[in-house]
Amino acid sequence: MRSATVRARARLGVERVPAGVYDGVIALAITAVSLLLGNDRVPAGWSGLDPPGVALTCAVNLPLAARRRFPSTLCLLVLALWAVYVALDHWPVVNSLGPLLALCTVAVLRPMRQAVLCALLLAAVWNLAGTTGAESSWATVPGQSLLCPGVLCGFGHLARKAARRNVELDRLTDQLRSERAGAGAQGHRAAAAAGRRRRRRGGRHPLRAERHPAARGGIRAAGGTAGRTGRDPRPAHRAGAGRPPAGGGGDCPIPGSPRPW
Template sequence: MRLWPPRPFAVDTLIALAMVCVAVLLGQESVTQGWPELDGPAYALVVCAHLPVAFRGRAPLVVFGAVQAASVVYITAGYWPVVCTFGPMLALYTVASVRQARTTALCAGLLVAVWVYAGFVSESDAMASVVAQALLFSAVLWRFGYLARRSAELARELRAEQAERARREVAEERGRMARELHDVVAHHMSVISVQAGLARFVFDSDPATARGALGTIADTSAEALDELRRMLQVLREEDLRDTDGTPAAPMPGLARLGDLVERVRAGGVPVELRVEGTPRPLAPGVELCAYRVVQEALTNILKHARHARATVELHYRAHHVTVGVTDDGEGVIPDRVPAGGGHGLIGMRERAKLYGGTISIGPRSEGGFAVRLTLPTSARTAGRGDETTA
């Protein structure tokens, strides 16, 4: 059985009942303190001066006025004033914790006035002490209430700030996922478009080639769907687990460059893959960044330089990894590098900057186009990336 935390009203009710019990027990000491013995009306006033505290969270000003009124009647009747001090003091603290300074000051002044009135009614010989106590207790209660109110305000501001920060992070994550979707869809749809055109062109004259193109379309579309599912799953699940409880497949990395190159070859672009250095596991984000940049570069070749030859180079260094994609096409043409930079080129630069790398994108002096990305594999060098133009 789960025990839920008590509601504030239940807590306030318990506090009010406890204060009533303490006041009643204290009232039994009235005679020993030189005051009249409490009778039925006196005990009723004691209850009225404390029990309304149970509603202090709902109507603090009304409760403060009610307990003060009961206290004044009790004091005027000539009973021991100390018995009815707990309820008014707690009511003042409550008002100070939820209301502004002007309202709180008026309530504190009223408590001081009632306290001093009790001193006059009892004909106390130490009025200076009574006034000092009234001022001291009221000031302390006001201060504690003010601190509680400020703490609550700061907590609300902090929650609002955290909610705003979370909203910005969600927006940034959605933007990153949008770029991921662009990369996946653009590359795979380019391959599918090329293969579909080839299949239609040779459908009657070369059925074997047409079947091969259709097979490539089926494999490429299946892989695209798998990657889309993985990214949508990242948005829906925090633990990256499939519905059957098994771990989700990892996002593509450098180990899958060979498959990527094969798909581009099947699209009609001769591509050579060269690897230097000893392959080693890298941070998932670094591998995904490098993979996506190569994918985007090859997609651009499929779109704009289909008759060129391409080379993909991967170099593993001690503290960084470098990937380059070059082709021997006709270089820059208007559609290849749009005036605004293109979503693909922007995505490359943003990825490089995100992981502290450098990237150069542009035509080669000997003809063709080149993309070169360098990513640090050490956390000490991450975050210092920039971009250049070849």
């Protein structure tokens, strides 16, 4: 029970963090990893990180903090800086994560045609990097340059469709809740109006109660009681003659005996 509560609180805390904070942390992490990789053992044929290389690495990766705001523009900027980095004979793998993340962001947030355009540009820079070095073959580089951007575009397109469906589902859920609330309120108003109409009809025609059999019986009983206690005893006897008294008292005439009146 406590673990479930802790997980729920942690999930709520994570959801409250703005998306820009996540993007900033990701950009800083990619920049740090790229700088560490650039200072590592570089393959033959490529130069290590020098001050221009460090500046270009930071310029390629740090702008990823704003990738949700300007995805297409940022992707073009990152690809252009990466091409300059490769043209200076720096190892292309160092700054490969930033362009891939920028392309994935475009595929998620923008139409497919923009994602395809950015994917073609990334494939062009990838082929430039592959043909410049001596460790890759001519068959491997084109395959990688087409496969990786294509997979990223596919995943981004599926994520975009899922996000649209979630938004539509949330809209339909809110609409259903509002319709149910409106139907409930309308039902209460209709019931209240029907009750008011019944009360108005009852107040307008008070004599309709006499038509009910129970009401007629009550009126007859009331008339019989009034006759017994009134001035003339004959109507009272006629009203109650057909019913024997409940206790069998002495006022009931015996069959065959002379009547007292």
